[in-house]
Amino acid sequence: MRQSQAFLHTLRDDPSDAEVVSHRLLARAGFIQKLAAGVYSYAPAMTRVLQRVSQIVREEMNRAGAQEVLLPILQPKEIWEESGRWERYQKGGQLFSLTDHKGAEMCLVPTAEEAVTTLVKRSIASYRQLPVNLYQIHTKFRDEIRPRFGLMRGREFIMKDAYSFDADEAGLRESYAKMRVAYQRIFERCGLKFTIVQADAGAIGGSTTEEFMVNADTGEDTILVCDGCNYAANVEKAESKLPAGETGGEPKPMHLEATPGDKSCEQLSKRFSLAVSRMIKTVLFRAVYAEREETVAVLMRGDLDVNEVKVANALGALAVDLADDVRVRAATGAEPGFAGPVGIKPGVKVLGDLSIQGMTNFLCGANKTDYHLLDVNFGRDVAMPEVRDLRKSKGGEGCPKCASGKLGETRGIEVGHIFQLGTKYSKAMSALFADDQQVQKPFVMGCYGIGVSRVAAAAVEQNHDKDGIVWPAPIAPWQVHVICVNPEDASQREAAERCERELEAAGFDVLHDDRVKVSPGVKFKDADLVGLPVRVVAGRDAKDGVVELKVRRTGAMAKVKLDAVTAEVKARLGA
């Protein structure tokens, strides 16, 4: 490709609205352009990257036995009501819905369980036709509460979604295992460093589920990884050994103490010279269910934090969020900051974290403004609530799986997510097949997503330097950047053209900067920004049949005879 002809327009300045590196560099290098919040146009260079990622995805999905389809992204409300997701997703405010000219409601879909289940149930009637795994690479829509970080959290994005249908759980586990392997191969082939973590199923549903996280400090997800074994989990899901707290000793009489203005454990710790782990904080939530809401009080040892996802799962709620002041006052009869289990209003559901077991003589809120209770004891002063693991694990805590490992806390970008769905959708949508006894059974499903556009952004997050992008070779828009320093010099022009011709003949995608009257500095700066893995510079040595070869990532530079260019480029690309 001749750069003089290419639709590739770099920007001299950083776009003012770009916050994260990938957004800034992709916009500046002319790969993407914003059209609306969370909605981007992909220029040719970006399209090439997406095609490369897609091609890798396609090859590995096909290798794993999946078959490609294209499902509608504009879908009728009916099938979403069948699965029960219409109301839930609309309530969550993340579903783009619209009304057609005759008043029928439709939506732009975030995932395609309904459509694929419909497709399969009308086609497959027998266990003998199973298993099947169908996938597509298609645009998806989510009306994000707050789109941000460029391609990282867009409202429109490209996703590969796959759906497996098996006759039983064992088949599902097999399909899932195949996908897991395929995903590992995909991200390895994309040249990304990633971690597989246990995850929470969230709105999609299902049991076993793992996420593929690209390691990046700017990631939106926090992950905990054991340094001693292979345990790794998203913080939403992570467990850990309970850190030791101070013991309270033999029960003493409970007493009420004035604590004007002390709303935090730290303030109380100071006032009473009491370890924070001797306190129980009572965190009030609003739990939302399909048909109702309730107030829930979670009792947590003072030095630990509540994991809201675990609370929602323990309750079977659609969502939980922190109670607002009105709800807090209704539940406690006091201003926020003084909630406690003793004397909390009836109707408030109380749940305890495992950490409160065995605590004695603890401090907690008195449900009375400016008062706390000291030396409170379960059984005597207040009933022991049902306890569950509701704690948010943190880096530095002990691994839940092995004896001596410690959890490290890092961040990641979720680029893939695989689920063992089970029969949630097939049951709801009456997607049935006959088994060998002619018994009608629901398909056992799995679903598997990869954020294709997010993979490209994550690759930039993970691979860049101060000068620009450093594309991993397998997903670079072109592998080689031939730069003709001065095309008006015949020897330079001929050398560059020869390199382009021979490299393309050898199967490489080449971008040839043949622009006339563009200064060398501009060409080099642009090349750094665009970030192709190998650069071939035809410059002042061209008259002697010599060009320079430079590796973008390392900066390593070598002078190479024209005859050897193809071989040398091959060596550097590992091809």
Add this chain to the structure above:
RNA sequence: CGGGGCGUGGCUCAGCUUGGCUAGAGCGCAGCGUUCGGGACGCUGAGGUCGGAGGUUCAAAUCCUCUCGCCCCGACCA
């Protein structure tokens, strides 16, 4: 949803407080010339309903109201 900020050529921004001549700069773009290995220089030039609507005024980019869009922060761990 709450709070804050911003909308002025393709991009980055100044001008607005205190209303007043043909609305500015840099970059980019076009032409000419000089340059030619890390975002060169000179000259000439094109390009703007100042987000939109309404209002105040002799006069509005500037003041007021409404509206649309975009960005950031937050959603209170008691």
